[in-house]
Amino acid sequence: MRSLQMVDTKTQYLKIKNELDAAVLAVLESSRFIGGTVLDDFAQNLATYIGVKYVVPCANGTDALQIALMALDLKPGDEVITPSFTYIATVEAAAILQLQPVFVEVDAKTFCMDADAIEKAITPKTKVIVPVHLYGQAADMERIMAISKKHNVYVIEDNAQAIGCDYTFSDGRVVKTGSIAHIGCTSFYPSKNLGAFGDGGAIFTNDDALVEKLKMIAAHGQSKKYYHDVVGCNSRLDTVQAAVLDIKLKYLDEYNAARIKAADYYDQAFRDHAGISIPYRAAYSNHVFHQYTILLNDAKGTGKSRDGLNQYLAGKDVPSMIYYPVPCHRQKMFDSFGGNSFNLPVTDWLSERVISLPIHTELDAEQQDFIISNVIDYINSN
Numbered sequence: 001m002r003s004l005q006m007v008d009t010k011t012q013y014l015k016i017k018n019e020l021d022a023a024v025l026a027v028l029e030s031s032r033f034i035g036g037t038v039l040d041d042f043a044q045n046l047a048t049y050i051g052v053k054y055v056v057p058c059a060n061g062t063d064a065l066q067i068a069l070m071a072l073d074l075k076p077g078d079e080v081i082t083p084s085f086t087y088i089a090t091v092e093a094a095a096i097l098q099l100q101p102v103f104v105e106v107d108a109k110t111f112c113m114d115a116d117a118i119e120k121a122i123t124p125k126t127k128v129i130v131p132v133h134l135y136g137q138a139a140d141m142e143r144i145m146a147i148s149k150k151h152n153v154y155v156i157e158d159n160a161q162a163i164g165c166d167y168t169f170s171d172g173r174v175v176k177t178g179s180i181a182h183i184g185c186t187s188f189y190p191s192k193n194l195g196a197f198g199d200g201g202a203i204f205t206n207d208d209a210l211v212e213k214l215k216m217i218a219a220h221g222q223s224k225k226y227y228h229d230v231v232g233c234n235s236r237l238d239t240v241q242a243a244v245l246d247i248k249l250k251y252l253d254e255y256n257a258a259r260i261k262a263a264d265y266y267d268q269a270f271r272d273h274a275g276i277s278i279p280y281r282a283a284y285s286n287h288v289f290h291q292y293t294i295l296l297n298d299a300k301g302t303g304k305s306r307d308g309l310n311q312y313l314a315g316k317d318v319p320s321m322i323y324y325p326v327p328c329h330r331q332k333m334f335d336s337f338g339g340n341s342f343n344l345p346v347t348d349w350l351s352e353r354v355i356s357l358p359i360h361t362e363l364d365a366e367q368q369d370f371i372i373s374n375v376i377d378y379i380n381s382n
């Protein structure tokens with residue numbers, strides 16, 4: 001059996017090595033390392049894939065979120081509604097701009113922002129809602145966009161974990177996540193569903209005015225060469241990364257299908273075990289399984305804990321991860337933003353029970369059987 005990893009980027013690379021090597025070498029030969037047609041072509045191809053008018057490439061997913069917020073002309077203290085049950089970057093991007101994170105509860109089944117909680121958290125200072133499509137499944141975007149319209153606030157989708165995910169509106173319309181809100185943000189961190197050979201990110205929008213601001217902010221606030229209109233930052237996607245991503249984009253649907261197949265296999269094995277809750281699949285979204293995250297529900301009387309499973313698996317050389325052990329509102333980083341004053345029992349409950357098993361494009365049945373039997377051995381042990 002090949003050794004187990006949370007993500008196997010090496011085997012994925014080897015499968016299309018010739019194609020990727022040639023693309024990288026062509027960039028080296030051209031020595032066009034910043035910008036150029038390779039970058040523009042990738043941005044265009046990604047825009048077509050996501051179904052948006054514009055893609056602004058940038059240096060990473062965190063920058064994408066920060067630049068998106070910077071484009072909205074916000075003032076320090078303006079409120080940004082976000083989940084606490086997310087990767088730190090979602091909230092950090094707001095905090096670094098001195099915006100006030102307003103943490104809201106997530107749905108216990110989808111792990112994504114609870115639309116009712118959003119509506120309750122709206123104040124006259126609310127300017128933006130940042131839903132996160134956590135683990136590869138969409139937040140309830142139809143309701144979130146309705147709330148945004150009613151209260152006249154922006155929505156920025158954090159699509160870092162869900163690239164390629166399909167959202168279905170109640171009228172049957174199917175669109176890609178990241179294309180629904182005013183702005184969408186994504187990350188090409190190597191372990192993401194569309195991963196580069198280093199850092200990368202992108203911002204999506206259909207808005208003609210916003211795209212000009214986004215581009216300007218990502219390029220030192222520059223309106224034309226050496227004329228700088230606003231304070232921006234320096235955030236570029238390297239041309240080498242664009243070359244890699246343009247090739248991997250062609251395989252993205254195949255990659256996501258492989259993740260879904262692996263998730264189905266896990267579901268089948270775990271479905272009937274009382275101590276395990278398998279990932280819930282919402283009717284309005286497919287799930288592209290950036291993570292395969294189960295709940296170890298000791299409330300069901302098994303006495304088996306998530307931390308116990310994590311340790312047991314480590315002893316069997318089966319990797320597993322806790323995404324995320326400390327919710328954002330309890331991170332020291334947000335003490336000065338009053339993080340601990342938020343009462344989020346579902347978020348706390350989940351952060352004590354979630355555990356993610358290896359899922360990636362290269363998992364085979366032998367590997368999965370080994371992982372599954374170890375999980376079940378732990379659940380059934382005395």
Ligand SMILES: *Cc1c(COP(=O)(O)O)cnc(C)c1O
Pocket residue numbers: 060061062063086087089090132158160161186187188189199200201
């Ligand atoms: C990975 C990730 C980010 C940040 O992306 P980077 O490219 O690492 O900066 C933001 N939000 C979520 C939900 C993520 O998973």
